[in-house]
Amino acid sequence: MPKKVDHEKQKKVLAKAAWRVIKKEGIEGASVRKIAKEAGLSAGSLRHYFSNQSELLAYSMNLVSERVKTRIQNAAFTEDHFENMILVLGELLPLDEERRLEMEVWIAFNIKALVDPNLAELSSRVYDEMKEGIRKVIEGLKLNGISRSDLNAGEEVERLYALVDGLALHAVMNPDHFTESKMKGILRTHLLSLC
Amino acid sequence: MPKKVDHEKQKKVLAKAAWRVIKKEGIEGASVRKIAKEAGLSAGSLRHYFSNQSELLAYSMNLVSERVKTRIQNAAFTEDHFENMILVLGELLPLDEERRLEMEVWIAFNIKALVDPNLAELSSRVYDEMKEGIRKVIEGLKLNGISRSDLNAGEEVERLYALVDGLALHAVMNPDHFTESKMKGILRTHLLSLC
Numbered sequence: 001m002p003k004k005v006d007h008e009k010q011k012k013v014l015a016k017a018a019w020r021v022i023k024k025e026g027i028e029g030a031s032v033r034k035i036a037k038e039a040g041l042s043a044g045s046l047r048h049y050f051s052n053q054s055e056l057l058a059y060s061m062n063l064v065s066e067r068v069k070t071r072i073q074n075a076a077f078t079e080d081h082f083e084n085m086i087l088v089l090g091e092l093l094p095l096d097e098e099r100r101l102e103m104e105v106w107i108a109f110n111i112k113a114l115v116d117p118n119l120a121e122l123s124s125r126v127y128d129e130m131k132e133g134i135r136k137v138i139e140g141l142k143l144n145g146i147s148r149s150d151l152n153a154g155e156e157v158e159r160l161y162a163l164v165d166g167l168a169l170h171a172v173m174n175p176d177h178f179t180e181s182k183m184k185g186i187l188r189t190h191l192l193s194l195c
Numbered sequence: 196m197p198k199k200v201d202h203e204k205q206k207k208v209l210a211k212a213a214w215r216v217i218k219k220e221g222i223e224g225a226s227v228r229k230i231a232k233e234a235g236l237s238a239g240s241l242r243h244y245f246s247n248q249s250e251l252l253a254y255s256m257n258l259v260s261e262r263v264k265t266r267i268q269n270a271a272f273t274e275d276h277f278e279n280m281i282l283v284l285g286e287l288l289p290l291d292e293e294r295r296l297e298m299e300v301w302i303a304f305n306i307k308a309l310v311d312p313n314l315a316e317l318s319s320r321v322y323d324e325m326k327e328g329i330r331k332v333i334e335g336l337k338l339n340g341i342s343r344s345d346l347n348a349g350e351e352v353e354r355l356y357a358l359v360d361g362l363a364l365h366a367v368m369n370p371d372h373f374t375e376s377k378m379k380g381i382l383r384t385h386l387l388s389l390c
Binding site: 023024025026027028029104107108110111112113114115116123124127152155156158159161162163164165166167169170172173174182185186189190193 | 218219220221222223224299302303305306307308309310311318319322347350351353354356357358359360361362364365367368369377380381384385388
């Protein structure tokens with residue numbers, strides 16, 4: 001058992017080393033050699049955990065979405081459903097340094113997935129999962145009687161999802177401009193406009 | 196004079212060859228050698244037009260924004276200000292194959308600009324120009340008495356801009372799902388919600 005735990009732990013260490021290399025050099029600079037070096041391992045030892053670059057990148061990409069899901073599950077929810085939805089959506093935005101790194105890497109992964117079949121399936125699956133999460137936000141507002149009853153839920157899901165990802169993209173491009181309060185303010189304005 | 200025209204024309208041919216290579220192989224595959232090959236030139240001849248890869252990529256990136264601006268200037272505007280604004284915003288979305296290629300390349304450029312100082316300045320300048328365009332849309336709706344008078348224009352500019360870029364990103368990732376009418380429908384819903 002301890003061996004298995006160590007194996008998983010080491011994979012995460014390598015995935016995070018991959019994120020740092022991607023942040024510094026872009027995804028095109030994220031070679032197995034550079035990621036191993038960043039993690040303080042030889043390329044040979046890295047191959048004990050991942051048989052090739054694509055497998056390592058897919059694992060690193062998946063780890064971003066796992067962390068987002070875990071944070072949403074552990075969010076400090078209250079009785080205020082509206083504010084809870086702001087908390088959930090905030091987990092999809094680069095509100096602090098940790099999430100900024102994740103988002104930057106996440107967007108780079110998705111662009112790479114356009115030309116890398118090994119990442120495309122994962123990119124598509126996580127896109128659908130996130131969309132389901134957004135759907136729950138919209139439906140939750142409706143069920144709780146907070147939003148207008150005449151909303152076209154399907155279209156509002158697409159609109160909110162695009163807004164959140166566009167905001168994440170802009171915040172990654174302009175970290176100084178997009179403060180946490182600015183991003184949450186835009187989310188709040190948007191959700192209020194549905195009410 | 197003819198020589199200068201040919202020179203500019205050839206630079207555009209090379210920039211579009213760069214787009215096609217980026218679409219097929221990602222920006223990390225867009226080497227000078229591959230772009231030259233795609234355009235049917237030798238890498239040596241390419242260097243007659245661009246002294247290095249970064250200069251060629253910057254030119255290709257700038258060409259996307261120039262084409263968007265030209266299309267907006269030439270759009271079939273009518274007396275209906277609201278519909279005109281849908282036309283303007285539509286030029287920022289991948290509504291057809293040509294614009295899909297431009298958008299895909301544009302997003303890849305912006306991600307690359309995060310780690311490439313030679314592209315960062317251009318990325319930032321075009322980001323600001325596009326934001327000015329979005330500001331004109333919001334202010335135009337206000338001036339024409341179409342939008343609500345209590346809008347927070349600054350925030351609405353950020354929200355609409357994020358929506359448009361997020362929609363472009365999603366449409367590039369899911370070309371079959373995001374039809375022209377779906378994208379325009381979302382824009383229309385958004386602008387109507389401001390009125």
